[in-house]
Amino acid sequence: MLFPSVEFALFFVVVLTGSWLLMRQRTAWKWFALGASYVFYGAWDWRYLGLLAGSSLVNQGVARAMAGRDDERGRRWWLAAGVAANLGLLGWFKYYGFFVVSARNALGEFGITPPLPLLEIVLPVGISFFTFQAMSYVIDVYRREIDVAPTLDVFVFLAFFPQLVAGPIVRAREFLPQLAGPRDPRTIPAVTAAGLILGGLFKKVVIANALGANLVDPVFASPGQFSAFEVLVAIYGYAVQIYADFSGYTDIAIGIALLLGFRFPKNFDAPYAAISLRDFWRRWHMTLSRWLRDYLYIPLGGSAHGPRRTAAAVLATMVLGGLWHGAAWTFVIWGAIHGFGLVAERALGQARVDTSAMSGVEVTVRRLVTFHLVCLGWVFFRAPSVSDAFEILGRLASPGAVSLLTPAALVLIAIGIGVQYVPRRAATRLELAADRLSPVALGVVGGLGLLVVDALGPVGIAPFIYFQF
Amino acid sequence: MHDETTRQDAPIASGATTRGKQLGAQEPPKVRDRSAGEVIIAVLIAVLLGGLLNAQALLATAQRQELGTTRDAALTFAEPLAAVSSALWLDRPRAAIERAMGRGDAPGGDDPVVAAPDNEEPEPNPSFEPTPDPTAEPDPTSEPETEPEPEPEPTQEPITAENPLTMYVGGDSMVGQFGVAMDDLASDTGVIEITEVRYEFGSGISRPDFIDWPAVLADVSATQDPDVMVLYFGGNDAQALDIDGTVRQPEDAEWQEEYRSRVSDLMDQLVDAGHRVYWMGMPIARSTDLQAKHTMLNDIYSSEAEARPEVTYVDVWDLFAGPDGQFSEYLPNQNGDVVDMRLDDGIHYTTAGAYRAARPAMAQILEDHDIEPPADE
Numbered sequence: 007m008l009f010p011s012v013e014f015a016l017f018f019v020v021v022l023t024g025s026w027l028l029m030r031q032r033t034a035w036k037w038f039a040l041g042a043s044y045v046f047y048g049a050w051d052w053r054y055l056g057l058l059a060g061s062s063l064v065n066q067g068v069a070r071a072m073a074g075r076d077d078e079r080g081r082r083w084w085l086a087a088g089v090a091a092n093l094g095l096l097g098w099f100k101y102y103g104f105f106v107v108s109a110r111n112a113l114g115e116f117g118i119t120p121p122l123p124l125l126e127i128v129l130p131v132g133i134s135f136f137t138f139q140a141m142s143y144v145i146d147v148y149r150r151e152i153d154v155a156p157t158l159d160v161f162v163f164l165a166f167f168p169q170l171v172a173g174p175i176v177r178a179r180e181f182l183p184q185l186a187g188p189r190d191p192r193t194i195p196a197v198t199a200a201g202l203i204l205g206g207l208f209k210k211v212v213i214a215n216a217l218g219a220n221l222v223d224p225v226f227a228s229p230g231q232f233s234a235f236e237v238l239v240a241i242y243g244y245a246v247q248i249y250a251d252f253s254g255y256t257d258i259a260i261g262i263a264l265l266l267g268f269r270f271p272k273n274f275d276a277p278y279a280a281i282s283l284r285d286f287w288r289r290w291h292m293t294l295s296r297w298l299r300d301y302l303y304i305p306l307g308g309s310a311h312g313p314r315r316t317a318a319a320v321l322a323t324m325v326l327g328g329l330w331h332g333a334a335w336t337f338v339i340w341g342a343i344h345g346f347g348l349v350a351e352r353a354l355g356q357a358r359v360d361t362s363a364m365s366g367v368e369v370t371v372r373r374l375v376t377f378h379l380v381c382l383g384w385v386f387f388r389a390p391s392v393s394d395a396f397e398i399l400g401r402l403a404s405p406g407a408v409s410l411l412t413p414a415a416l417v418l419i420a421i422g423i424g425v426q427y428v429p430r431r432a433a434t435r436l437e438l439a440a441d442r443l444s445p446v447a448l449g450v451v452g453g454l455g456l457l458v459v460d461a462l463g464p465v466g467i468a469p470f471i472y473f474q475f
Numbered sequence: 476m477h478d479e480t481t482r483q484d485a486p487i488a489s490g491a492t493t494r495g496k497q498l499g500a501q502e503p504p505k506v507r508d509r510s511a512g513e514v515i516i517a518v519l520i521a522v523l524l525g526g527l528l529n530a531q532a533l534l535a536t537a538q539r540q541e542l543g544t545t546r547d548a549a550l551t552f553a554e555p556l557a558a559v560s561s562a563l564w565l566d567r568p569r570a571a572i573e574r575a576m577g578r579g580d581a582p583g584g585d586d587p588v589v590a591a592p593d594n595e596e597p598e599p600n601p602s603f604e605p606t607p608d609p610t611a612e613p614d615p616t617s618e619p620e621t622e623p624e625p626e627p628e629p630t631q632e633p634i635t636a637e638n639p640l641t642m643y644v645g646g647d648s649m650v651g652q653f654g655v656a657m658d659d660l661a662s663d664t665g666v667i668e669i670t671e672v673r674y675e676f677g678s679g680i681s682r683p684d685f686i687d688w689p690a691v692l693a694d695v696s697a698t699q700d701p702d703v704m705v706l707y708f709g710g711n712d713a714q715a716l717d718i719d720g721t722v723r724q725p726e727d728a729e730w731q732e733e734y735r736s737r738v739s740d741l742m743d744q745l746v747d748a749g750h751r752v753y754w755m756g757m758p759i760a761r762s763t764d765l766q767a768k769h770t771m772l773n774d775i776y777s778s779e780a781e782a783r784p785e786v787t788y789v790d791v792w793d794l795f796a797g798p799d800g801q802f803s804e805y806l807p808n809q810n811g812d813v814v815d816m817r818l819d820d821g822i823h824y825t826t827a828g829a830y831r832a833a834r835p836a837m838a839q840i841l842e843d844h845d846i847e848p849p850a851d852e
Contacts, residue, residue, distance in 0.1 A: 012533060015522045022518055026511035111812045191511035198506055227655035231662050265514055390826045441506050445513040449520025456525030461572040
């Protein structure tokens with residue numbers, strides 16, 4: 007069930023109403039939320055409901071086993087078992103094919119065929135997200151940062167439909183306390199939620215889909231047919247497309263959660279206004295960044311053991327973060343570009359995040375350099391293969407006629423980047439203006455928003471890019 | 476545990492500690508909180524009004540679904556909504572927007588829908604020279620199995636860059652990646668000019684009420700008049716049809732007779748318009764149920780093509796089967812590296828799969844028109 011669909015609109019009306027009607031009956035509400043979330047997930051493929059339920063059960067079993075022990079060794083053993091189970095699940099569904107194909111192609115060079123069958127494994131939607139959330143629960147229990155939650159709460163946490171399939175990656179210690187008591191039915195920031203939902207729909211349905219279909223897909227599929235300028239604009243177009251697609255999805259998710267009374271962490275904060283790669287990662291997919299920081303980078307040593315160890319930890323974190331996005335060498339290289347970039351920035355003392363002491367020119371230059379480094383990474387992220395990525399980069403040196411670009415595409419790219427430079431106070435002013443509206447007027451604005459989004463968008467909705475990760 | 480100093484020093488993602496509390500960061504100050512009742516009223520109005528303003532598009536979406544209970548339920552909801560919308564003139568704003576955007580009257584509009592991103596294809600290890608997998612099936616570049624070909628249509632003048640062979644590629648969502656591959660392979664020849672690649676999700680020959688492909692292609696004949704038409708249908712066609720008031724399933728003889736007649740009429744239309752037609756067959760699918768349906772469709776396509784010298788059926792079924800003759804997601808590419816050929820649905824092509832299907836089609840076109848294959852092919 008996609009957010010921009012009639013099915014979801016009707017589903018949400020029912021869930022929103024039922025959720026607030028049941029709010030005072032905590033257990034009934036949890037069963038209702040779990041049932042609704044399983045309906046949402048089962049609409050993709052009901053066979054994977056067992057996987058989601060099994061993951062919830064195993065992680066809760068590990069957490070309980072850990073909580074019942076006082077000896078550190080035993081707790082660590084259970085932690086290892088829990089992490090291994092989660093990574094094993096992810097590995098089987100996400101990386102088995104990549105591993106076997108890579109092994110076969112590498113060993114095939116020597117005439118060896120490894121005895122590993124190529125299986126038809128279909129990647130369950132959202133598995134990377136709910137597995138990471140499950141790991142956050144087990145690790146936080148191990149670290150004694152949270153207590154073991156009731157089993158039903160854990161099931162609701164891992165299945166909660168707004169963030170289930172593509173984030174934001176909400177940590178157990180953020181979500182479970184919100185389940186402990188009823189949400190207050192008098193304190194819903196409806197205008198903020200409406201802005202997030204309508205803005206997210208516009209970004210996804212209008213900006214991302216149009217750029218993908220009319221510019222990015224053709225150029226990345228056949229770069230040889232396009233001139234340097236077209237390829238360059240298509241790379242910018244992809245930067246905007248993936249931002250609009252992914253931030254659009256998580257904005258909708260955060261807005262829907264707000265209407266249900268939940269606060270989710272922010273996931274994007276004007277990433278293309280970043281003045282360094284370090285700054286970029288504080289603004290892009292923020293919930294993954296902090297997950298990687300807390301559960302991977304810091305356990306790897308972080309910055310506490312000298313520059314070399316720090317560099318190794320950054321590189322390992324970013325390469326593994328790349329692999330999290332997909333089982334392909336393109337993602338490994340994407341992660342490595344960011345990893346080496348972060349290390350180089352740090353070595354050169356350029357990992358700046360504060361613009362207050364900089365001149366306007368310096369900030370602009372830094373933003374341009376950072377944006378283009380990020381775009382270099384996106385080429386590998388989007389290209390079907392490493393050789394395709396190099397072909398695309400090679401085309402940047404091939405001037406020629408321009409036939410593909412349309413004013414509409416250029417306007418959408420300008421909007422996608424320009425919106426990140428809109429001052430926060432302007433957005434707040436807009437929200438305050440909308441805040442004067444009555445519920446009926448707010449509903450009318452919402453209806454008009456749905457008209458604009460649906461009429462401007464293409465027929466049918468392409469899957470969200472991050473569903474595949 | 477690591478102390479806060481360590482966290483603040485993290486070169487990535489230290490936003491949570493330096494930017495303040497993240498939870499609730501979406502909530503700006505001063506905006507009024509609303510009650511759940513107000514929120515439910517606003518959402519109900521938004522969904523209802525949004526539905527009325529977009530009612531014609533919703534109705535079109537409902538109509539294009541397969542015949543059955545889901546479609547019936549959708550129509551039960553969409554038809555009265557569209558009627559109310561029309562009576563209240565609430566369908567006019569959307570019509571005005573669509574006119575301003577230059578969209579036609581076709582229910583589906585003119586925009587193609589993007590296919591799923593094709594990053595699924597695993598990248599082969601670049602550090603090794605490729606070697607064909609000894610267990611894999613024969614070279615994918617080998618000629619496809621096609622029916623005996625008529626003599627190629629005599630060409631008036633030699634095909635050159637200045638006098639290119641013009642080609643149209645169209646069909647359902649199978650064309651998504653396939654069309655790009657055909658476009659690319661055509662470009663490599665230097666003498667084939669693509670007039671258009673068009674694909675419409677959910678379309679086919681079964682449902683002219685959604686996209687009327689014979690009418691679309693008649694328009695292509697009139698406006699583009701390509702020498703060659705490469706067509707790909709079948710992905711959505713094995714669905715129930717309403718034939719003379721009775722719903723027939725693809726297994727029924729009446730269904731197959733009706734579908735054959737539509738295919739036959741369309742082929743005649745294109746041949747009469749002077750096109751050389753290449754009709755793609757469906758590849759083997761993961762689902763055995765679909766395998767049976769697509770085999771039935773392919774039999775109709777191939778036998779109808781065989782009856783017309785100007786129509787060539789391009790069989791790609793076996794190209795996507797493993798050594799055991801069964802569906803195989805992973806197959807060797809041109810370099811011999813094993814790669815993912817199909818999307819997760821077990822039907823559509825990845826980029827690599829699209830090239831695997833496009834190469835034999837292009838090889839046949841080149842042979843029929845006496846065009847030298849590009850040196851690197």
